[in-house]
Amino acid sequence: xxxxxxxxxxxxxxxxxxxxxxxxxxxxxxxxxxxxxxxxxxxxxxxxxxxxxxxxxxxxxxxxxxxxxxxxxxxxxxxxxxxxxxxxxxxxxxxxxxxxxxxxxxxxxxxxxxxxxxxxxxxxxxxxxxxxxxxxxxxxxxxxxxxxxxxxxxxxxxxxxxxxxxxxxxxxx
Numbered sequence: 001x002x003x004x005x006x007x008x009x010x011x012x013x014x015x016x017x018x019x020x021x022x023x024x025x026x027x028x029x030x031x032x033x034x035x036x037x038x039x040x041x042x043x044x045x046x047x048x049x050x051x052x053x054x055x056x057x058x059x060x061x062x063x064x065x066x067x068x069x070x071x072x073x074x075x076x077x078x079x080x081x082x083x084x085x086x087x088x089x090x091x092x093x094x095x096x097x098x099x100x101x102x103x104x105x106x107x108x109x110x111x112x113x114x115x116x117x118x119x120x121x122x123x124x125x126x127x128x129x130x131x132x133x134x135x136x137x138x139x140x141x142x143x144x145x146x147x148x149x150x151x152x153x154x155x156x157x158x159x160x161x162x163x164x165x166x167x168x169x170x171x172x173x
Contacts, residue, residue: 096157103160106167118163125155 107115129152136145 099157099160099164102164106164109167110163118159122156122159125152125159128152129156 107118110118129149132145132149132152136142136149139145
């Protein structure tokens with residue numbers, strides 16, 4: 001850039017006013033428009049509010065009816081006694097112990113970083129399983145919690161299976 005262009009810019013800046021007075025006060029016109037909009041009834045908003053309230057009431061009624069149907073009077077007393085312990089079948093216990101033993105042996109074959117990730121995943125599954133069991137003790141008639149509890153049992157077994165399969169020695173033919 002040349003100095004003449006810089007001087008002309010400085011001169012232009014010097015000619016600008018140092019203060020600019022605001023235009024007319026616009027607030028009274030804004031306030032009048034707001035008050036006009038507030039006074040108008042809004043049938044669409046009113047209808048939407050009524051529809052939302054009706055939907056909420058219908059949902060509450062449906063929930064109450066379904067809850068009553070799913071949990072007859074005798075069920076909470078029987079379900080409240082449930083302990084939600086691990087399956088006690090002897091065949092299941094023996095198969096699980098065998099799978100856990102193989103899992104532990106094969107886990108040692110993996111890299112330390114991979115092993116740590118698998119053990120962390122197993123800890124998360126077991127923690128979730130226990131949390132869901134505690135929630136079931138508080139709400140024994142919940143089919144959702146029962147399904148989640150069963151799912152964590154399956155997740156643990158699936159993890160064992162995946163590690164055992166991934167570390168299976170190659171079969172030579």
